[in-house]
Amino acid sequence: MRTITTIFTFLISVQLTMAFTERELEIIRNGNTDTSFRVLLTTDAIDSFTLRMQSSDINTDSITTDENLQLLIQRLAITMNEAGGVGIAAPQVGILKNIFLFIRIDKPDYPIQVAINPIIVNHPTETVCFEGDGCLSIPNISANSIRFPWIEVEYWDEKGNFHKEKLIGYSREEDFTSIIFQHELDHLNGILFTDKICTTSEEDSEVVDPVVNID
Numbered sequence: 001m002r003t004i005t006t007i008f009t010f011l012i013s014v015q016l017t018m019a020f021t022e023r024e025l026e027i028i029r030n031g032n033t034d035t036s037f038r039v040l041l042t043t044d045a046i047d048s049f050t051l052r053m054q055s056s057d058i059n060t061d062s063i064t065t066d067e068n069l070q071l072l073i074q075r076l077a078i079t080m081n082e083a084g085g086v087g088i089a090a091p092q093v094g095i096l097k098n099i100f101l102f103i104r105i106d107k108p109d110y111p112i113q114v115a116i117n118p119i120i121v122n123h124p125t126e127t128v129c130f131e132g133d134g135c136l137s138i139p140n141i142s143a144n145s146i147r148f149p150w151i152e153v154e155y156w157d158e159k160g161n162f163h164k165e166k167l168i169g170y171s172r173e174e175d176f177t178s179i180i181f182q183h184e185l186d187h188l189n190g191i192l193f194t195d196k197i198c199t200t201s202e203e204d205s206e207v208v209d210p211v212v213n214i215d
């Protein structure tokens with residue numbers, strides 16, 4: 001029975017870990033480590049379709065030896081920096097794999113963090129309405145989005161190191177590292193911040209006021 005369970009578990013893990021497709025390899029290899037990717041936009045019908053798709057896990061056994069993965073990471077960093085973003089997910093450049101980059105605004109000098117096969121393992125029940133979310137794939141739109149105030153996460157980095165940590169911060173003016181992580185993780189599941197729009201209590205009262213004053 002244990003053998004059957006082991007085989008079953010093995011098959012599931014194999015099924016969920018996908019190699020790059022030919023199309024993805026084309027995209028990754030059409031430039032070098034100094035070349036940015038084209039960022040997919042919701043204003044384009046085909047791009048929009050891709051941005052709504054589910055990504056799959058990367059084989060963590062070959063993180064350091066997979067030259068295509070390493071090139072993808074370097075080009076994602078160039079693309080994010082050129083666009084002036086604080087995070088970028090692989091689906092945003094047409095690669096449907098579970099990997100994104102985010103800026104550690106909770107650390108000195110704001111280093112780039114690579115997150116491979118990232119997951120949220122714990123979060124509070126309450127949520128916050130984060131002000132001024134935005135996305136490189138959604139031009140000219142900024143809005144508030146529903147987020148968790150903190151999250152406990154697990155992921156691998158580009159050197160094959162496993163990370164388990166708590167990310168906090170949801171203030172636009174100070175640290176909002178946990179918000180960036182949640183935004184980028186959503187991309188891997190085909191979810192965009194415009195799916196999670198909320199209004200702050202001040203905005204609610206602005207809307208309610210005219211109704212209250214009708215009489």
Ligand SMILES: [Zn+2]
Nearest residue numbers: 134135136137
């Ligand atoms: Zn985004």
